[in-house]
Amino acid sequence: MDAEKLAAEAAARGDKAGEAYWLGVLKCVNEAPPLSPEQVGRLQVLIWAEPELHTTAA
Template sequence: MNAAQLAAEAAERGDKAGEAYWLHVEKVVNEAPPLSPEQVARLRVLIWSDSEPRAAAA
């Protein structure tokens, strides 16, 4: 789900503040510069991937 979808859902509920918040989030994300290769590499380490098997606790 993305910010535009969340804004649309808020609008359907009549939640003007929620709609404005998610539209602002979408605008900020769209204006952000692209990540550098170093940032992408760091995020890959930090973000858990469900496709990778989890290690059992010892």
């Protein structure tokens, strides 16, 4: 996901709130310190290597 791209798409639609939201996300990401190797390892277990189609029971 690219916050800058999403902000530009929102601006093109005239969605000022969406644009402001994504620009805020981009600002937070740019100001955040880099992740430590421990943090990266913890996050990797939360990311699916191969996305699977998940269905819910009706």
